[in-house]
Amino acid sequence: MKPYAFGVDLGGNAIKIGLFQTTGNLVDKWTIPARLEDRGSHLLPDVVDSIRAKMESHSLSWESVEGVGMGVPGPVGQDGTVLRCVNLGWDVLNVPQAVRELEPAIEKLQVANDVNAATLGEMWQGGAQWNNSAVMVTLGVGIGSGIVVDNKVFVGSTGAAGEIGHMCVNPKETERCTCGNYGCLEQYCSDTGLVRSAKQVLEEMPQAASVLREGEITPQAICEAAKKNDPVATEVLDRFGQLMGQALTAVACTVNPQVFVIGGALSQGGMVILKPIETYFRRYAFHAFRNTPFVLAELGDDAGIYGSVRMLFDDVKLDEELELGLEELEL
Ligand SMILES: [Zn+2]
Structure with missing residues (x-):
């Protein structure tokens, strides 16, 4: 396991990001605005830019980063495809793929619904350990x-x-x-x-x-x-x-x-x-x-960033059953 990881909580009002040691210690956390214009197309580039800037200020390289986990306020398929996230202006978006195009050096990427991520966060470092x-x-x-x-x-x-x-x-x-x-x-x-x-x-x-x-x-x-x-x-x-x-x-x-x-x-x-x-x-x-x-x-509002990091560990299994016929989906 590499020593660091990032957890991202994408919300309709703000995006919260945390830099963690993979032992569970939150090293730094910050918030950036959620720019929802242009169907939310700025959100992921803003996240990647913000993470890069933070890595520079902490003198970190991708070699020491286990991965990036994200929680989003909507339904998420097994491969990290977000299925119509109204709050972010997204239709159907394969988030890991989109993030990899922005930064190919990220080793692991996991995406889940924000409440599911928060639950994992509380089980890792919060009230349900x-x-x-x-x-x-x-x-x-x-x-x-x-x-x-x-x-x-x-x-x-x-x-x-x-x-x-x-x-x-x-x-x-x-x-x-x-x-x-x-x-x-x-x-x-x-x-x-x-x-x-x-x-x-x-x-x-x-x-x-x-x-x-x-x-x-x-x-x-x-x-x-x-x-x-x-x-x-x-x-x-x-x-x-x-x-x-x-x-x-x-x-x-x-x-x-x-x-x-x-x-x-x-x-x-x-x-x-x-x-x-x-x-x-x-x-x-x-x-x-x-x-x-x-x-x-x-963990309050931090549960999402904790859980997003927790998803990167191998013993957590994200559901592989969710293979929706998108045309059937009425959200
Ligand atoms: Zn109701």
Whole structure:
């Protein structure tokens, strides 16, 4: 194994890049803007230029670099082909091939979906170390999850494994989810879902005193209020826990992971977010996986760059099952 590697987290707002020692030590990290114009055609050249400049400043040559791993916010095929990544403006793009044309000296190149990469990152240097199977749930604007079984990233037959945000938890819902369906988990448990739920609970509990009656209702405000035992915020997070517990019980029924990792922006709420999920999971779960541990993600926004590097190691297997008929793909 060569001593250094780069991890890249390609996002629609910014691109995060990390220089790592392959022992797991993050040596340097930085962010460059994501130039989305011209159908995202500047993104990969900008990444390669930025890596070259950083190598020069650290006096590194490609001979000492194991490779470059990348996480992208969209479905990725086995050979690193990204299948219509709307956030980056890409249609179908074979990323390893495109990067090799820019810099033929890169030895190893791996590309995966960003949530899958983050899951590997948490299993390598974060909250889920010493496990070879894990499900990481990211709670933020939407809800996603990464599934790793026996160090193998599981992506499913159409790249949609882990899309738990669109699991139907309330068939009676009358408002539409962004996906077009009704009653999806993320309509209740994403950050906007929590705010929506808070407004509902405030109406249902008119007598309850709550700081959420004043000022803007944000997920942070809900978590802060819950830490002070605010009755409305506590009820909001209790309902959140019921739905998340129910959804993750279904996940455990199929995947039975060694550990659940709770990440994403909402996980910064800490125990007030984790506890209700865990409580209801244990209540609903089948006995054989009732004691599955829950941990908070530890690497924050860096999980993606860590996991991108982790993908370069031989024991990680990226799914070889995903061979999509592109014409069938309706994303
Ligand atoms: Zn949905």
